[in-house]
Amino acid sequence: MNTEMIQFDEKGLVPAIVQDAASKEVLTLAYMNKESLTKTIETKETWFYSRSREELWHKGETSGNTQQVLDLRYDCDQDAILVLVNPAGPACHKGTYSCFNDSLLTEEVKPDADRFAILNTLEEVIAKREAERPEGAYTTYLFKEGVDKILKKVGEEASEVIIAAKNRDHQELTWESADLIFHWMVLLREQECSLDDVLQVLEERHASK
Structure with missing residues (x-):
């Protein structure tokens, strides 16, 4: 620059x-x-x-x-x-992930419906947990244990997804898929890889066809 x-x-x-x-x-x-x-x-x-x-x-x-x-x-x-x-940790001197935590709006403003909005929210929450490391939070536990523990959980949840699918158990498949996505996103954060990076690869693959 x-x-x-x-x-x-x-x-x-x-x-x-x-x-x-x-x-x-x-x-x-x-x-x-x-x-x-x-x-x-x-x-x-x-x-x-x-x-x-x-x-x-x-x-x-x-x-x-x-x-x-x-x-x-x-x-x-x-x-x-x-x-x-x-x-590498909280940005705010008060110990919070971001300095922008309070809203001037008296009522919650709901954006246009986005069925994938929860992924953005989850990514933000996981980032906040990594930075602040609140005691008792499961995500804090995963980050403290490190990549081996996170990888183990990803493997376990992937196996549970396979079992649920083989059993044709729709509810179980839904729950285990949610668990897998959560732990996969924790892994992305630990590896300093964003959801946008993954989506970009998908877009590039789609465009090349």
Whole structure:
């Protein structure tokens, strides 16, 4: 990225929107000056400029919750930056996965019906569990146990799907398929692979036919 094309404001700052590259969840909004942007590019980890302290700060330097930078994009006016990251922990100083947790809307706004919306929601929840590691959560347990445990569960659930299908048990097949999808999505997160990556392969295969 040529930083010369970025339009910094009169204080020498540009807003940086940080987004989880896998779940697409917006994690935080911070600011960069030319030096922190350069350090971000060089180190492939996020660096920002603190307006209150008037100094650079390296995300995760003290907490360990660093953010691996996968891409840096700028908008059409070149005065805002989108930072796509792989977070190593919560983005918010309050210990939450994202800084954007509260809504100004008094009523729940339901988007147009999307029968696959639950997959997006599930991907976000799994990402949040990995970052925050709440005690007692099953997903936290899986991430703490590591890839071998997750792979074992994927294998077990795949076997259960096969058995349910052989038995022509519709209800059991539905339940076991849901279990398989859940554990498969946990595995994707552990492997830093997004659902979008999988869908893109499917689209490419379909287009090539």
